[in-house]
Amino acid sequence: MEKIKIAIQKSGRLSENSIELLKECGIKVTNGDRKLKTVASNFPMEVLFLRDDDIPQYVEQGVADIGILGENEVWEQDKNVQIVEQLGFGGCRLSLAIPKDDDYNGVDYFNNKRIATSYPKILSKFFDAKGIKVDIEALGGSVEIATSIGLADGIFDIVSTGSTLIMNGLKEVETVVRSQAVLISNKNLSPIKKQLLDEMLFRIKAYKNGKG
Ligand code: PRT
Ligand code: ZN
Known part of the structure; x- marks a missing residue:
């Protein structure tokens, strides 16, 4: 059969x-x-x-x-x-995160910023829809260390408990989508x-x- x-x-x-x-x-x-x-x-x-x-x-x-x-x-x-x-x-969410001490008052923060992610397509759709221009750095992994090594200003990654972000000195500022x-x-x-x-x-x- x-x-x-x-x-x-x-x-x-x-x-x-x-x-x-x-x-x-x-x-x-x-x-x-x-x-x-x-x-x-x-x-x-x-x-x-x-x-x-x-x-x-x-x-x-x-x-x-x-x-x-x-x-x-x-x-x-x-x-x-x-x-x-x-x-x-x-279950998880795909979120934008930035260095924890940076001030944040809305997605305009990301204007002309560099963002590291393994999900470049989902992210560019999000910013295109908002008319915000960003510089997306596509990485295969270890996205959470991108800001501390000076590769990017923020990251877009999968979050579940949020502890990975905290361990890397980041804070979650926007949930883009849930998965x-x-x-x-x-x-x-x-x-x-x-x-x-x-x-x-x-x-x-x-x-x-x-x-x-
Ligand atoms: O080897 P293979 O390619 O098959 O596996 P993979 O390493 O690519 O994927 P895997 O097993 O890590 O994840 C498979 C799927 O699980 C993802 O595509 C998500 O749909 C789902 N999922 C749910 C997660 C998480 N929760 C998750 N927390 N995928 C990854 N994470 C990672 C995240 O990338 C970050 O590094 O866990 C970290 C964050 O976790 P918290 O709890 O610290 O926030
Ligand atoms: Zn995989």
């Missing part, structure tokens, strides 16, 4: 919850040997373990049919995939795969209702 291929994060903040969600849907997955892929024992599903950054592209291309990752990554990559369900875990883990899908699923996705969605919703 045809199997639906789901891509989930191999190791990271969303991995455990992603496996847990499958389990709550009655889908048994084991990845004891940390393989790249595995097959569910009681549902026609193949599970691919990938870096979250690679998931939108693989789902767009159909290498995976569906995937679980942060909505922030889906927005940033802007691939041709469908967001089908918000999953209620991996959580989502289920995404390829836009051209076969009828059988579409049916398997519907079955999974039905179980996810039942689980969410039970929890709420």
Whole structure:
């Protein structure tokens, strides 16, 4: 029988919850040997373990049919995939932060400032919509140290508790957008795969209702 291929994060903040969600849907997955892929024992599903950054592209291309990752990554990559369900875990916000002793009285603060981020597309949309010109420094990681090393005047990054910002002498001044883990899908699923996705969605919703 045809199997639906789901891509989930191999190791990271969303991995455990992603496996847990499958389990709550009655889908048994084991990845004891940390393989790249595995097959569910009681549902026609193949599970691919990938870096979250690679998931939108693989789902767009159909290498995976569906995937679980942060909505922030889906927005940033802007691939041709469908967001089908918000999953209620991996909650965070994408915020602007500046050195804690700087005065702040509104987004105009950022006019002609340099801002370091791993989310340049989301950030430039935000400032374009406000008609504010900024200089965006795209970084792969360690964004929080950008101001202390003189690379930028402010940063735009993922925040959950806020302690990373505090540890780096920064304060959060604007929440641009809130994010959580989502289920995404390829836009051209076969009828059988579409049916398997519907079955999974039905179980996810039942689980969410039970929890709420
Ligand atoms: O290896 P791979 O590429 O798969 O993983 P990754 O390192 O790129 O991603 P990972 O596992 O760090 O995050 C995956 C997803 O989890 C993100 O895309 C978000 O949707 C979500 N998420 C939720 C978070 C956080 N909370 C979070 N706090 N992602 C990152 N952080 C980081 C943030 O970048 C900052 O460095 O945690 C720090 C801030 O945390 P606080 O609690 O100090 O504010
Ligand atoms: Zn990543």
